[in-house]
Amino acid sequence: MAAMVHSPARSLDVGSVIADTYTVEGLIGKGGMGAVFIASHARLPGKKVAIKVLHPDVADGDSLARFKREAEIASRLGHPNIVAVHDWNQLPDGTPYIVYELLDGESLADRLRRGPLAYDEAMSILRQVGSALAAAHREGIVHRDLKPQNIFLVQADDGVSVKAKVLDFGISKIRGSTTVKTQDTAMLGTPQYMAPEQATGQHEHVDGRTDVFALGAVVYEMFAGVPAFQGSTIPEVVFKVVYEETPSLAEKAPGLPPHVTAGVHRALAKKSSDRWDDVGTFVEALTGSPLASGKRSIVPGVAAG
Incomplete structure (x- = not known):
């Protein structure tokens, strides 16, 4: 050009x-x-x-x-x-x-091109990304565009484990903010990871549970190796997100514990009221331990359980 x-x-x-x-x-x-x-x-x-x-x-x-x-x-x-x-x-x-x-590593999207993640690695990324989203939600901020491309993986300080970094809060929604004009019918986000209320342009219904859906879609893909909702066109993907049942994660990743597959499917519920109430509850349900509280808390990695 x-x-x-x-x-x-x-x-x-x-x-x-x-x-x-x-x-x-x-x-x-x-x-x-x-x-x-x-x-x-x-x-x-x-x-x-x-x-x-x-x-x-x-x-x-x-x-x-x-x-x-x-x-x-x-x-x-x-x-x-x-x-x-x-x-x-x-x-x-x-x-x-x-x-x-400057981040030295690769996006989660790049990592997923090599196939599904190991259980412990996926759980560690879930906890770290969940902690980042929980911090944003405590400040009244909903990311609205969480996806593997916006999760960057770098080597942690121990030289062994992976540290996840959430990127791109550019289309985030701030509670009560009028800084950026809300477009009632515009699609902001990425359809494969977009909750139904966001995919249908109901931006007034977007809240922390919208990010719970996106995180659930990311976790699904980390274990299955493929997105939960696939299609050859954007309208096809949006239709599946809004109307079709989520394909069984247990069939895509048969070795997963039942509480993990059930927890991911709950995160991907069509109605926000049927999802986990918040990111912290979702993460605790899957990993067995709560996220550390506090705005600037350090997230435990694999070694910390």
Whole structure:
């Protein structure tokens, strides 16, 4: 694609310096919304960061608000299982950017391409992601776009276990907020992991149980190796999410304990009132122990049970 004036690729050439602090070293990846670059810190030798730049072609009022909200929410929550945000600002040409901690690993989506996860690994990821979501829910924030692509896996400090990081709070719903216009009929999220109330555009009914559904869909896929709801088109997937019974997890992963399969299916109930009341209850039902309480609690990994 030809370079455009003020495009992220042109604004952030290798070697360019942002805010007299970050030296761009290369492109990590790009998509329809923008690009992510790796950069080094000018005054902290050896410190690397990731810089996400919003493409000006999509920088309308709602997109800008979501982009800024993503930075503000991650910074506000300050949770060990949510990607850390170091800064939010604008380039000289007005292009907004977010500075994140640099994560070295792979997304859960990439990991799932190699097949289902081992039981202990899946349970550890469930606890960590559940802890991140519970912290968000305590602050009145619903993620609304939890999916394997938005869960990043890095090596934990012990060098053995996996640490999960939740990404992208850009379309999250803040209780009582009017910062971002609510689109009554717009589909915000990813259909395969989207609760029926969200898939049908009933955004006024979106709450923590909407994330319970998404987490249930992620857990289903970690054990089964395939998504719970599949289809060749978005309408087909949405129809299955809203109307069709969830395919039996016990048949997809026959070795799972019955309480796990039953718990996942309850999380995927069509009516939010039939799901687990909150993420913590869901996680405890599957793993046998409650999540640590507190805004900045450390989540136990595999070794801690």
